[in-house]
Amino acid sequence: MKIGELSKTTGCSIQTIRYYEKEGLLSTPERTEGNYRLYGERALKELEFIKHCRSLDIPLIDVKRLIELKNKPEESCASVNALIEQQLSLVNKRMRELKALKAELQQMVSSCTTENTVEACGIIKSLDS
Amino acid sequence: MKIGELSKTTGCSIQTIRYYEKEGLLSTPERTEGNYRLYGERALKELEFIKHCRSLDIPLIDVKRLIELKNKPEESCASVNALIEQQLSLVNKRMRELKALKAELQQMVSSCTTENTVEACGIIKSLDS
DNA sequence: ACTTGACTCTATAGTCACTATAGACTTTAT
DNA sequence: ATAAAGTCTATAGTGACTATAGAGTCAAGT
Ligand SMILES: [Zn+2]
Ligand SMILES: [Zn+2]
Ligand SMILES: [Zn+2]
Ligand SMILES: [Zn+2]
Numbered sequence: 001m002k003i004g005e006l007s008k009t010t011g012c013s014i015q016t017i018r019y020y021e022k023e024g025l026l027s028t029p030e031r032t033e034g035n036y037r038l039y040g041e042r043a044l045k046e047l048e049f050i051k052h053c054r055s056l057d058i059p060l061i062d063v064k065r066l067i068e069l070k071n072k073p074e075e076s077c078a079s080v081n082a083l084i085e086q087q088l089s090l091v092n093k094r095m096r097e098l099k100a101l102k103a104e105l106q107q108m109v110s111s112c113t114t115e116n117t118v119e120a121c122g123i124i125k126s127l128d129s
Numbered sequence: 130m131k132i133g134e135l136s137k138t139t140g141c142s143i144q145t146i147r148y149y150e151k152e153g154l155l156s157t158p159e160r161t162e163g164n165y166r167l168y169g170e171r172a173l174k175e176l177e178f179i180k181h182c183r184s185l186d187i188p189l190i191d192v193k194r195l196i197e198l199k200n201k202p203e204e205s206c207a208s209v210n211a212l213i214e215q216q217l218s219l220v221n222k223r224m225r226e227l228k229a230l231k232a233e234l235q236q237m238v239s240s241c242t243t244e245n246t247v248e249a250c251g252i253i254k255s256l257d258s
Numbered sequence: 259a260c261t262t263g264a265c266t267c268t269a270t271a272g273t274c275a276c277t278a279t280a281g282a283c284t285t286t287a288t
Numbered sequence: 289a290t291a292a293a294g295t296c297t298a299t300a301g302t303g304a305c306t307a308t309a310g311a312g313t314c315a316a317g318t
Contacts, residue, residue, distance in 0.1 A: 004295080015277060033284095034295085034296090035284080035296065042292075052255075066253075077247045095231065101220050102224065104185060109210065109213055112206060120205070121286045123210060143266085183304090190303090
């Protein structure tokens with residue numbers, strides 16, 4: 001499988017696949033005579049793993065750590081758990097922030113009748129204070 | 130007031146203030162004989178406006194538009210409203226995404242006893258599928 | 259008068275996770 | 289044989305900053 005097919009199969013762009021390789025997240029692929037990258041089942045699984053992590057907003061540096069841990073199957077999984085719990089607490093933090101943003105934005109929208117001039121607009125007044 | 134004082138008063142870093150100026154969000158300040166930036170009440174208000182917008186996660190390009198609209202006080206505020214509503218819908222979208230992330234992360238954490246090896250870890254299994 | 263230290267100046271590079279080019283090379287289809 | 293599609297490397301751009309280098313400015317203390 002060449003890079004284009006891997007890209008279509010996984011939904012990752014070709015540039016992203018090459019970027020993951022450069023960052024050491026994907027193992028170095030074989031090459032054809034013409035220097036094209038060649039992938040197999042293994043690369044597909046590696047890439048799906050990365051995609052799953054990224055869909056959970058786990059930063060690449062942590063994905064890399066997870067891959068390293070995955071390759072030490074006999075060790076304790078405590079650090080896997082710690083990493084995911086940290087990610088969870090980040091998500092919780094961001095949710096609380098967004099909740100506050102939402103409340104303030106909603107109040108702003110409700111203070112604007114759209115029939116005002118900018119000068120009299122409740123939104124601009126809010127932002128100014 | 131020199132840039133250091135403005136920075137302390139507003140909580141914006143000195144580099145950020147200079148960055149906002151370069152991006153055209155803050156009006157060009159006067160300079161002392163020694164080429165130091167000099168700010169007054171007006172700059173303080175401009176910067177507070179930007180800070181308030183940024184605390185709502187409004188991107189700088191939209192902050193710039195809001196500033197332009199603010200300087201046309203006689204026009205209709207419809208586009209102000211549109212901009213804030215768009216920001217609100219972005220926040221809502223992100224909240225829905227984070228809710229899904231949170232659910233999956235929580236399920237992962239609950240599938241890990243920390244007493245496992247990496248090989249048997251429920252988190253790694255989730256990420257692998 | 260001189261030095262120290264705090265402050266400021268510009269210009270440049272780094273962050274993160276990609277995306278988008280440019281210009282060259284390889285392969286496939288007509 | 290030629291054209292089109294795919295791939296290669298290297299480089300630059302994104303957003304909103306942060307961090308640094310190296311030079312200049314200014315006030316206080318000796
Ligand atoms: Zn999932
Ligand atoms: Zn309004
Ligand atoms: Zn506010
Ligand atoms: Zn576990």
